[in-house]
Amino acid sequence: MIHKCITAAFVIFVMVLIPHVSANDSGALWLVNRNNRLSSDYKPAGITEYKGIQLHGTAHKAFVQMLKIMEQDGIYGLRLQSAYRSYNYQQAIFNQRVKELQAQGYSKPEAEMKAVKSIQLPGASEHQLGLALDVSVDGKLTQAFGETPAGKWLEAHSHKYGFVIRYPYSKTEITQIVYEPWHLRYVGTPHATIMKNLDLTLEEYWAYMRQIQMYIFWGEDGEYYLISYSDAPPIVLPTEMLCVSSIGANKNEYIITTRKTYPNAW
Numbered sequence: 001m002i003h004k005c006i007t008a009a010f011v012i013f014v015m016v017l018i019p020h021v022s023a024n025d026s027g028a029l030w031l032v033n034r035n036n037r038l039s040s041d042y043k044p045a046g047i048t049e050y051k052g053i054q055l056h057g058t059a060h061k062a063f064v065q066m067l068k069i070m071e072q073d074g075i076y077g078l079r080l081q082s083a084y085r086s087y088n089y090q091q092a093i094f095n096q097r098v099k100e101l102q103a104q105g106y107s108k109p110e111a112e113m114k115a116v117k118s119i120q121l122p123g124a125s126e127h128q129l130g131l132a133l134d135v136s137v138d139g140k141l142t143q144a145f146g147e148t149p150a151g152k153w154l155e156a157h158s159h160k161y162g163f164v165i166r167y168p169y170s171k172t173e174i175t176q177i178v179y180e181p182w183h184l185r186y187v188g189t190p191h192a193t194i195m196k197n198l199d200l201t202l203e204e205y206w207a208y209m210r211q212i213q214m215y216i217f218w219g220e221d222g223e224y225y226l227i228s229y230s231d232a233p234p235i236v237l238p239t240e241m242l243c244v245s246s247i248g249a250n251k252n253e254y255i256i257t258t259r260k261t262y263p264n265a266w
C-alpha cells in the first residue's frame with residue numbers, strides 16, 4: 001500500500017513537474033501523393049480566402065507576408081491562381097484532362113497514364129490540404145514561369161516563409177510529377193529551409209528524418225531548432241514545442257519541432 005502511494009505520488013509529481021501540451025497535428029508536413037492519398041471526405045479546418053481563392057489560414061498568412069517582401073524587392077504581379085481544391089473538384093479536373101487527351105486520339109488507359117503525370121488523382125493532390133498554392137504572373141501555369149523574375153525570386157527566397165517548390169526539375173523521378181515551378185507547398189519553417197539546404201523533396205525529408213531521427217537547425221537571433229522523429233504519437237511535449245506534424249491522417253509517424261535559445265542550449 002505504501003509502495004502504491006509512493007508510486008502514485010511520484011507520477012503526480014512528474015506530471016506537474018514536466019510541462020506538457022496536447023499534441024495537435026499541424027498538418028504542415030503531411031505527405032500527400034499517389035501512394036499517400038487523402039480520403040474523399042477530408043477537408044482541413046481553418047480554410048480562409050484570399051481574393052476569392054480558398055486556402056489554409058497558415059499558408060494564407062505566410063503567403064501575404066512573402067508577397068510584401070517580394071514587392072519590397074521590386075517584384076510585382078504575383079497572382080494566386082488556385083489553392084484549396086476538394087476531392088470532388090480534383091476528380092472533375094482529372095476527368096476533364098483525360099477527356100481532352102482522348103479527343104487527341106489517346107485510348108482511355110493511355111490518357112489516364114498521361115494525365116496522372118501533370119494532374120494528381122483525386123485524394124493524391126496536396127491542394128486538398130489547402131497548403132499548396134499555384135501562382136503565376138500572367139494567369140498561365142507553365143514551366144516558363146521558373147525563368148521569370150517572380151519564379152526566380154520564389155526559388156531563392158520562398159523557403160524563408162515556409163514554402164518549397166514541391167516538384168523541382170531534378171526530382172521528377174521521386175515526386176512522379178513533372179517540373180512545376182508554380183506549385184508552392186507550405187511546410188513551415190525551418191523545414192522549408194532544411195529541405196532547400198539539403199536539396200530534399202518532402203518524400204525525401206521524411207525518409208531522411210526516419211533515418212537520422214534528430215536534426216538540429218541553427219537559426220538566427222540566438223535560436224536553434226530540434227527536429228525529432230517519432231513513430232509513436234507524442235504525449236508529453238516540451239513547452240518550447242513549435243509544432244508537431246504527422247506524415248498523414250491516421251499514420252503513426254511524427255516530426256516534432258522544438259525551438260530553443262542558445263543560453264539554454266547545453
Ligand SMILES: [Zn+2]
Nearest residue numbers: 132133134183
Ligand atoms: Zn498545384
